[in-house]
Amino acid sequence: MLLERIYDNDLAQASYFIGCQARGEAVVVDARRDIGEYLDLARSHGMRIVAVTETHIHADYLSGTRELAAATGAEVYVSGEGGEDWQYGFEAERLLDGDAITVGNITVRARHTPGHTPEHLSFLITDGAFSEDPGYLLSGDFVFAGDLGRPDLLDEAAGGVDTRFQGAHQLFESLRDVFLALPDHVQVYPGHGSGSACGKALGALPATTVGYERLNAWWAPYLRENDEEGFVAELLAGQPDAHAYFARMKRQNKEGPQVLGPLDPLPQVPNEEIGRALREDEAVLVDTRAHTEVHRGTVAGALNIPGPAKAASFGAWAYDPEAESRPLVLLAADGDTAQAVRDHLLRVGIDRVSGYTTTAEGLPEAVPATVSPEELEDSGAVLVLDVRNRTEHAAGHIPGSRQLSAGRILWHLDELPADGTIVTYCQSGARSSVAAAALRRAGYDVAELDGSYAGWMDRMRNQGAPAEGTAG
Helix, strand or coil: EEEEEECCCCCEEEEEEECCCCCCEEEEEECCCCCCHEEEEEEHCCCCCEEECCCCCCCCCCCCHHHHHHHCCCEEECCCCHHHHHHCCCCCCCCCCCCCECCEEEEEEEECCCCCCCEEEEEEEEEECCCCCHHHHHHHECCCCCEEECHHHHHHCCCCCCHHHHHHHHHHHHHHHHHHHCCCCEEEEEEEECCCCCCCCCCCCCCCCCCHHHCCCCCCCHCCCCCCCHHHHHHHHCCCCCCCCCCHHHHHHHHCCCCCCCCCCCEEHHHHHHHHHCCCCCCEEEEECCHHHHHCCCEEEEEECCCCHHHCCCCCCHHCCCCCCEEEECCCCCCCCCHHHHHHHHHHCCEEEEEEEECCCCCCEECCEEHHHHHCCCCCEEEEECCCHHHHHHCEEEEEECCCCCCCHHHHHHHCCCCCCCEEECCCCHHHHHHHHHHCCCEEEEEEEEEHHHHHHHHHHHHCCCCEEEEC
């Protein structure tokens, strides 16, 4: 049996390619939408992808299940659990608890593990050429290395009302009745790693085991003592902000993401044409450079989506394809960078990228406004806005600042003052630059705190203030 983990550092997301060498057949679980890596794996191993499936209706990225099936002719399998409200809206074979997908000598058995979402499945993998017993669990957003999938996303991002409590109790039951019923040797491969917003304390390890989590996970004592209420209270405490685009991902993944098919290479567009499109408000320019370069000068009205490393995450914060009809044009170092940024944007359903340029020459220039830590107090700002996560803000922040995470700002403009200067900051400047550029496009007067919170903290230390900053 072949088991390959394909990891996206941008969204801290893992998908899996599982193949039977004897039959030359493979199944892909939780595919992302830019499917080239799966096709390359199949070719390199001389395999056909005959099945594609996913653990649940994802919130943080647009599923590539349908895209990969269309490219390969593979059979599509999705969860049929969770009740009427959680049924997928496209044609696929429905999997219920105990159902199996057979790929050569490999059995992929679905186990219903609700809690993170009502329809969630985990997949027990048995290599029939080696053993009659399952040896691996693809746990999706159920069990992570050192943590669990959060049960509050339906409330935070999908319009649910107090569904977190039922989800938390379901997670307890799924752990007790499914996960802890497995032998300790079963290897666990989760759907996310450190940095994902689908949990609050995910480990960076690519895999764990049932036995290791049984002994060491934060939740293990609650299960040993059958303390369900204590488990629920700790699970729900301190969860990070849920990004606003998660609601769109949930809806589109449930309905069925649009199948794009093979895409042409991204064309390089003459700056004269880009300039005309910008003047006539027919395009949105995206500066893909780091915020430190953008602060030396960018194109007037441009978004800042640094990439490609975090272009999916930042892009989904700064651009809503359901609210914005104009296509994106990328300012990138070269064609390969532009192509990689487009691939990342596809992962969050930002499909309209019309081309790229490698220079801002001839385009209207602008230098983003900044405020130094020394100038902040006398800047006259009507609001100092902390765009970090609420857990970061709680650990320490600039006195008087208000927290609204960068992934939620565009969807909560009614909470911001319409007049006066807003000063934004994050930890080091990248998230603040993304948020500030998006706010400027929305018509707000925004300056960025030079050096962000780290720079402000350095000034406090130099003045003899407590090194930990101001908590609250």
